[in-house]
Amino acid sequence: MYNILIITIAKILNFFAKILGKILKKDNGNLLGKIIKKISPNILTKFKINCPVIAVTATNGKTTTNNAIKYMIEKNGKKVVSNTEGNNMETGIITTLLKNCTITGKIKADFITLEVDESYVPVVFKKIPLDSLVVLNFFRDQLDRNGEVETLILKINEFLKTYSGNLILNNDDPNVVRLGKANKNNKNVYYFSVDKYKYATKNQTEAGEGKFCPFDDTKLEYEYYQYSHIGKFKCPKCGYGDEELFIKIENVDLENMSFEENGEMFFTKANNIYTIYNFAAVISIAKLYNLNAIDALKDFKLNNGRSEEIDINGVKTIINLAKNPTGANVSLRMLNEDKEEKELLFVLNDNPADGLDVSWIYDINFETVNVKRIITSGKRAYDMAIRIKTSFFDKDNIEAYLSIEEAVKSLYSSDVKKYVIANYTALQPTRKALLEYKKETKKE
Amino acid sequence: MRELKLLYLYPDMLELYGDYGNIQVLKYRLEKRNINLIIDRYSIGDKKPDFTSYDIVFAGGGADNEQSILSKDLIKFKDDIKEAIKNGVFFLLICGAYQLFGKYYKGVEGNIIPGLGIFDYYTEAIKDRSKRCIGNIVLEVNLNGDKYEVIGFENHGGQTYNVKNCFGKVLVGNGNKFEDKEEGYFINNVIATYLHGPLLSKNPKLTDYIIEYCLKRKYEEEIKLEPLDDTFEEKCREELFKVLEIKKEIR
Numbered sequence: 091m092y093n094i095l096i097i098t099i100a101k102i103l104n105f106f107a108k109i110l111g112k113i114l115k116k117d118n119g120n121l122l123g124k125i126i127k128k129i130s131p132n133i134l135t136k137f138k139i140n141c142p143v144i145a146v147t148a149t150n151g152k153t154t155t156n157n158a159i160k161y162m163i164e165k166n167g168k169k170v171v172s173n174t175e176g177n178n179m180e181t182g183i184i185t186t187l188l189k190n191c192t193i194t195g196k197i198k199a200d201f202i203t204l205e206v207d208e209s210y211v212p213v214v215f216k217k218i219p220l221d222s223l224v225v226l227n228f229f230r231d232q233l234d235r236n237g238e239v240e241t242l243i244l245k246i247n248e249f250l251k252t253y254s255g256n257l258i259l260n261n262d263d264p265n266v267v268r269l270g271k272a273n274k275n276n277k278n279v280y281y282f283s284v285d286k287y288k289y290a291t292k293n294q295t296e297a298g299e300g301k302f303c304p305f306d307d308t309k310l311e312y313e314y315y316q317y318s319h320i321g322k323f324k325c326p327k328c329g330y331g332d333e334e335l336f337i338k339i340e341n342v343d344l345e346n347m348s349f350e351e352n353g354e355m356f357f358t359k360a361n362n363i364y365t366i367y368n369f370a371a372v373i374s375i376a377k378l379y380n381l382n383a384i385d386a387l388k389d390f391k392l393n394n395g396r397s398e399e400i401d402i403n404g405v406k407t408i409i410n411l412a413k414n415p416t417g418a419n420v421s422l423r424m425l426n427e428d429k430e431e432k433e434l435l436f437v438l439n440d441n442p443a444d445g446l447d448v449s450w451i452y453d454i455n456f457e458t459v460n461v462k463r464i465i466t467s468g469k470r471a472y473d474m475a476i477r478i479k480t481s482f483f484d485k486d487n488i489e490a491y492l493s494i495e496e497a498v499k500s501l502y503s504s505d506v507k508k509y510v511i512a513n514y515t516a517l518q519p520t521r522k523a524l525l526e527y528k529k530e531t532k533k534e
Numbered sequence: 535m536r537e538l539k540l541l542y543l544y545p546d547m548l549e550l551y552g553d554y555g556n557i558q559v560l561k562y563r564l565e566k567r568n569i570n571l572i573i574d575r576y577s578i579g580d581k582k583p584d585f586t587s588y589d590i591v592f593a594g595g596g597a598d599n600e601q602s603i604l605s606k607d608l609i610k611f612k613d614d615i616k617e618a619i620k621n622g623v624f625f626l627l628i629c630g631a632y633q634l635f636g637k638y639y640k641g642v643e644g645n646i647i648p649g650l651g652i653f654d655y656y657t658e659a660i661k662d663r664s665k666r667c668i669g670n671i672v673l674e675v676n677l678n679g680d681k682y683e684v685i686g687f688e689n690h691g692g693q694t695y696n697v698k699n700c701f702g703k704v705l706v707g708n709g710n711k712f713e714d715k716e717e718g719y720f721i722n723n724v725i726a727t728y729l730h731g732p733l734l735s736k737n738p739k740l741t742d743y744i745i746e747y748c749l750k751r752k753y754e755e756e757i758k759l760e761p762l763d764d765t766f767e768e769k770c771r772e773e774l775f776k777v778l779e780i781k782k783e784i785r
């Protein structure tokens with residue numbers, strides 16, 4: 091009876107929140123969950139879930155992977171409930187489930203797929219049953235919020251000690267593979283890997299984590315690096331890293347946006363290596379639940395500023411989100427692999443959601459950046475300019491503007507192709523400024 | 535062409551928070567003045583470095599578990615490092631390296647990571663893992679009699695006690711301990727501090743202080759560094775002073 095009461099309150103609140111949201115034009119993604127959690131802290135345990143719950147966690151690629159899994163399952167004709175807007179903490183998940191349950195708390199779906207913030211995995215899945223957990227990677231991200239990466243891994247490792255559901259792990263990240271050893275009795279551990287691609291390197295070219303074997307502190311040996319610390323590694327002492335593969339992606343061709351898995355050709359819209367890793371996770375899930383992934387990945391659109399392409403009065407403009415050095419380095423990789431003449435705009439904020447510390451920009455590889463001019467903007471425009479200057483990029487070709495409008499105006503003073511990289515809270519204001527500029531200049 | 539030689543300790547372990555950027559900034563400000571910077575790296579398993587043959591030794595911050603692995607390695611060089619400091623080699627030590635040069639680091643579970651014990655200070659972790667000194671920090675530092683505001687970012691759970699000569703007075707932020715008035719450790723040729731940022735990126739005068747010191751020592755003559763175009767640095771500092779509400783009067 092109590093549950094029905096809480097859920098009824100939630101539904102009514104949600105109804106008003108929707109109207110209020112429309113009036114205020116504001117997103118209420120977490121608000122409902124926040125309020126309900128105050129009234130009923132254990133609300134997550136009250137839902138009646140009779141379908142598999144699939145969760146994705148990682149530093150990079152949670153949203154893309156979760157959205158792709160949802161899309162893939164739906165393409166197979168099933169009903170999916172999911173937090174696709176990226177509300178990945180406990181309150182966001184509560185909100186998602188509240189919006190999709192009956193008055194008695196029943197979730198009517200064939201699957202629930204959730205993107206979950208790394209530090210919330212133990213919190214959320216103490217309260218709701220978990221069928222499959224996908225772990226993609228651990229990179230440095232907003233260290234001042236989460237504490238060091240190691241602390242985060244240990245937290246998830248602790249949770250996994252008593253978990254015996256499906257565990258789908260990236261075999262090319264030493265920080266992730268170790269989680270497969272957390273519970274020796276779990277027979278449901280599956281590893282996926284992506285075979286060496288064209289731009290893989292012999293030596294590590296970008297900052298990364300996990301250089302030592304977690305079991306005996308021996309330095310790991312790498313056959314090659316795909317990007318950051320992702321690659322084929324092995325501990326020379328205990329053999330750590332040599333796991334049996336469940337899914338192996340081969341013949342990655344980024345120009346033609348295709349790859350092979352177990353003899354089958356996949357055509358996608360992904361032109362960068364880390365999306366291929368996300369798709370390897372999607373294919374693992376498809377195989378585990380006997381679903382088809384080929385059709386879904388063929389037309390799954392990558393969105394939300396993650397590699398978005400727009401046309402601004404005839405000038406091709408590519409927008410990328412980069413929350414951390416790995417994200418930024420992957421974007422710069424795409425830029426360097428593009429042989430056309432181009433210019434770069436990098437927008438950097440230091441709001442709480444970004445992480446207050448901007449030191450990470452020194453882990454971005456500007457040394458090899460292949461552009462004519464770089465413009466910086468955002469609250470930390472000058473920090474960015476200093477970073478780029480000290481990589482020996484000619485300072486006379488760097489411009490810094492605190493105002494994004496000024497930065498955009500200057501960017502389009504020439505008509506060569508543009509790449510735009512923005513960090514978390516900088517992305518939306520940047521998109522807005524670009525679109526507004528497009529509108530204004532069209533009138534003239 | 536003149537040159538300085540720098541030894542980078544444990545680049546594969548002590549490299550959290552972009553601290554390598556300090557070397558990048560040093561290299562930039564040296565090469566713009568036609569002075570070469572040679573960078574040698576030392577890590578576990580490499581041949582023992584000749585500390586006294588360098589002009590600058592640099593070490594950064596690392597995660598806890600890596601810190602304890604390398605503490606065992608570093609202690610083997612205690613006497614050599616002491617000798618190099620006595621000789622006047624400049625040591626720039628950030629965060630974890632700052633702690634390692636003290637007596638010890640006591641972890642959350644009470645575990646002790648022994649330090650080199652070259653300086654008298656020691657560090658103890660705060661019991662509550664979620665409590666850390668985090669945020670932008672501004673110090674007032676005395677560089678050869680000139681006051682200079684040093685800007686950086688602190689992020690440490692460790693509380694460092696018994697520091698004899700601090701690096702700077704805290705204008706904004708915490709410092710060696712929660713709500714401390716002092717930050718870091720500083721003697722003529724050693725700067726040990728919690729400041730990331732990287733430290734040298736926003737403080738060109740501090741970088742030039744280190745460069746001047748090293749050139750003077752090496753070439754035994756008065757050094758007048760050629761000024762560089764620091765427009766971005768100056769604007770960056772102005773903006774941060776504004777955001778952190780540091781008034782012109784105190785500066």
Ligand SMILES: [Zn+2]
Pocket residue numbers: 303304305306307308325326327328329330
């Ligand atoms: Zn091993």
